Amino acid sequence: MDTATTAPAAGERHTAEFLRVKGLAERGVASAQHSLGFMYVNGQGVPRNYELAVAWYRMAAAAGLEQAQYNLGVMYQKGQGVAQDYEQALYWYGCAAGQGYAPAQYNLGWLYAKGQGVATDVHQALHWFRRAAEQGDAGAQHNLGMMYEGGKGIAQDQEQALTWYRRAAAQGYARAQFALALRYDSGQGVERDPAQALDWLRRAAGQGHAPAQFNLGLRYDKGQDVEQDSAQAIHWYERAAEQGHLSSQFNLALVFDSGHGVARDEEKALAWYRRAAEQGHAGAQDNLGLRYEHGQGVARDAGLAAHWYRKAGEQGLPAAQYHLGQLYDAGQGVEHDPAQAAAWYRKAAEQGHLRAQFDLGLRFEAGNGVPRDVAHALEWYRRAAAQAYAPAQHMVGTLIDREDLGDPREATDWYRKAAEQGHAPAQFALALRYDSAHGVERDYEAAHFWYLCAARQGHARAQFNLGVMYATGQGTGCDPVEAYGWLHRAAAGGIPAAAPYLKRIASRMEPLQLAQAQVFTEGA
Numbered sequence: 001m002d003t004a005t006t007a008p009a010a011g012e013r014h015t016a017e018f019l020r021v022k023g024l025a026e027r028g029v030a031s032a033q034h035s036l037g038f039m040y041v042n043g044q045g046v047p048r049n050y051e052l053a054v055a056w057y058r059m060a061a062a063a064g065l066e067q068a069q070y071n072l073g074v075m076y077q078k079g080q081g082v083a084q085d086y087e088q089a090l091y092w093y094g095c096a097a098g099q100g101y102a103p104a105q106y107n108l109g110w111l112y113a114k115g116q117g118v119a120t121d122v123h124q125a126l127h128w129f130r131r132a133a134e135q136g137d138a139g140a141q142h143n144l145g146m147m148y149e150g151g152k153g154i155a156q157d158q159e160q161a162l163t164w165y166r167r168a169a170a171q172g173y174a175r176a177q178f179a180l181a182l183r184y185d186s187g188q189g190v191e192r193d194p195a196q197a198l199d200w201l202r203r204a205a206g207q208g209h210a211p212a213q214f215n216l217g218l219r220y221d222k223g224q225d226v227e228q229d230s231a232q233a234i235h236w237y238e239r240a241a242e243q244g245h246l247s248s249q250f251n252l253a254l255v256f257d258s259g260h261g262v263a264r265d266e267e268k269a270l271a272w273y274r275r276a277a278e279q280g281h282a283g284a285q286d287n288l289g290l291r292y293e294h295g296q297g298v299a300r301d302a303g304l305a306a307h308w309y310r311k312a313g314e315q316g317l318p319a320a321q322y323h324l325g326q327l328y329d330a331g332q333g334v335e336h337d338p339a340q341a342a343a344w345y346r347k348a349a350e351q352g353h354l355r356a357q358f359d360l361g362l363r364f365e366a367g368n369g370v371p372r373d374v375a376h377a378l379e380w381y382r383r384a385a386a387q388a389y390a391p392a393q394h395m396v397g398t399l400i401d402r403e404d405l406g407d408p409r410e411a412t413d414w415y416r417k418a419a420e421q422g423h424a425p426a427q428f429a430l431a432l433r434y435d436s437a438h439g440v441e442r443d444y445e446a447a448h449f450w451y452l453c454a455a456r457q458g459h460a461r462a463q464f465n466l467g468v469m470y471a472t473g474q475g476t477g478c479d480p481v482e483a484y485g486w487l488h489r490a491a492a493g494g495i496p497a498a499a500p501y502l503k504r505i506a507s508r509m510e511p512l513q514l515a516q517a518q519v520f521t522e523g524a
Contacts, residue, residue, distance in 0.1 A: 086117025230261025302333025460493025
């Protein structure tokens with residue numbers, strides 16, 4: 001069928017301009033054939049018809065019209081009106097590019113850069129980008145800047161990169177404006193200039209460039225180089241988020257979730273978490289999982305929590321891997337499976353997740369979901385301890401002591417690190433070492449100090465030992481009232497030896513002292 005002379009369908013109404021151009025096209029005027037194809041692509045004066053557009057573009061392209069060759073390449077690249085065919089796109093772009101048509105040179109460079117329809121060839125990409133850039137094509141100028149910046153196909157040259165970015169940015173090319181903003185922000189190739197960075201960011205953001213909008217929102221959110229302004233942050237986040245920018249959607253959720261500078265809005269937070277999660281943002285998936293696990297703004301559903309944790313965990317997010325491990329540990333939303341719990345903990349632990357490292361140590365120590373292996377337990381405790389996690393520091397000391405896995409002095413050092421962070425079991429362990437001269441020289445005053453620290457936090461054994469020290473005057477002055485008070489607390493805390501010791505102390509106290517001690521312990 002001759003598509004060029006197909007009669008209009010019943011009811012079609014064409015504009016006078018369309019009919020005029022169609023007449024010229026049918027007489028073989030190449031520019032009119034191209035214009036007719038353009039009309040069919042855009043539905044301009046005629047219903048949109050990609051197949052007819054391709055037919056008319058092909059006629060004009062065969063006549064050598066570079067614009068038609070370019071547009072025919074576009075149709076093949078996009079698969080509009082024809083099956084997608086990168087090789088045909090490459091051919092027609094090449095025809096137009098050889099005639100000096102800058103948009104075709106740019107697209108030809110892009111195909112070489114991406115290896116579409118041809119083997120990847122950065123040198124050819126560079127060649128065509130340069131030819132288009134020298135004619136003023138802003139996209140090519142930006143891409144040339146990127147190639148100089150990254151040293152792709154050419155020696156890295158930050159000054160040249162900056163030159164091409166500037167030329168594209170001056171034409172209003174948003175991606176180049178954003179690239180300039182980042183350079184002024186970091187001081188890469190230019191002196192750091194926050195004002196210039198903001199200016200270029202605003203220009204790119206104002207044109208709808210989502211990464212620039214996000215970056216501008218982030219600055220207002222954090223008060224970086226601008227006065228903190230949550231309303232402005234939300235404005236720019238929303239503009240980027242509506243374009244599908246995941247980090248903007250996630251940050252919007254965080255703003256509404258925390259109520260940072262705005263009224264807290266759990267419903268909006270949930271909506272943005274969900275939008276980002278459904279598009280694959282791992283942090284949003286983890287947060288959505290937490291909401292389902294705890295019933296925050298949604299009905300509690302451990303199965304859905306596991307679903308979102310798994311999606312984020314499979315992307316490698318350590319927090320989600322740890323949370324999924326906890327669900328397997330508890331059998332919530334998934335079947336109870338200690339081995340699966342351990343596997344997810346390990347994934348998170350290997351990425352440095354503190355609690356996962358500690359919990360994995362606990363599992364190796366107990367043989368829970370993994371074979372019991374004290375050496376592996378100690379390894380994971382050490383990794384968490386190196387992050388200054390006091391419970392892990394205490395456990396390193398405990399394993400060294402209990403399993404005879406090292407120098408007692410090293411155990412003392414770990415107990416001290418945890419004790420100085422206020423960890424009561426470590427404070428007790430350190431006091432006991434000073435009390436018994438294990439790994440340190442005996443020092444009753446130091447023992448008294450650390451027992452007291454732990455006892456004040458409710459550590460029953462520390463309370464008992466502290467009471468004994470006050471009763472005997474060891475490391476401190478003899479004080480029956482203090483002794484009675486701490487022994488009373490220890491007895492209430494379940495230390496069997498405290499009750500008989502308390503009776504002996506009470507039998508030796510003066511009535512007035514005993515009355516004082518009993519007042520001291522009331523409500524304790």
